[in-house]
Amino acid sequence: MSMGGAIATMIDTVTGTHATFLSGPVMTANLNINYRRPIPLGSTVLLESSLEKKEGRKTFITCRVTSTDGSKLHTETSALFLSITASHLLGG
Numbered sequence: 871m872s873m874g875g876a877i878a879t880m881i882d883t884v885t886g887t888h889a890t891f892l893s894g895p896v897m898t899a900n901l902n903i904n905y906r907r908p909i910p911l912g913s914t915v916l917l918e919s920s921l922e923k924k925e926g927r928k929t930f931i932t933c934r935v936t937s938t939d940g941s942k943l944h945t946e947t948s949a950l951f952l953s954i955t956a957s958h959l960l961g962g
């Protein structure tokens with residue numbers, strides 16, 4: 871089985887890239903993952919990231935991890951990204 875943290879990294883990377891594409895520089899403020907079915911080691915999965923809404927500096931993204939044919943739902947996620955200035959990203 872794949873570790874929950876490894877799955878979270880995959881989701882954070884995909885949704886973070888999506889949010890960056892939509893909103894520019896962002897940081898993950900909240901990542902809420904429901905693990906529904908285990909992911910067998912070595913399997914290939916599909917990550918589908920969707921914009922839920924944008925409100926000011928907030929970008930809300932949802933993400934589903936499924937089997938490649940979409941028949942088995944592994945995880946459901948809602949994530950919040952906050953737009954930041956470049957200096958915040960560098961610790962300023």
Ligand SMILES: CCCCC/C=C\C/C=C\C/C=C\C/C=C\CCCC(=O)SCCNC(=O)CCNC(=O)[C@H](O)C(C)(C)COP(=O)(O)OP(=O)(O)OC[C@H]1O[C@@H](n2cnc3c(N)ncnc32)[C@H](O)[C@@H]1OP(=O)(O)O
Nearest residue numbers: 882883886887890896897898899900928950952954958959
């Ligand atoms: C780290 C460098 C990464 C570089 C990556 C480079 C390449 C990687 C390649 C591919 C990946 C591509 C893209 C990846 C893109 C993004 C990934 C993100 C980087 C991270 O993964 S980084 C690690 C985890 N991340 C943190 O380490 C964040 C720690 N944190 C903070 O730095 C602050 O917390 C911050 C900036 C998040 C907000 O701080 P802030 O001062 O700017 O804003 P403030 O607190 O005033 O909140 C304003 C409004 O948001 C609401 N709000 C805030 N937080 C909320 C929460 N958690 N839940 C619900 N609402 C929340 C407030 O309630 C208020 O709402 P309202 O305005 O309505 O009152």
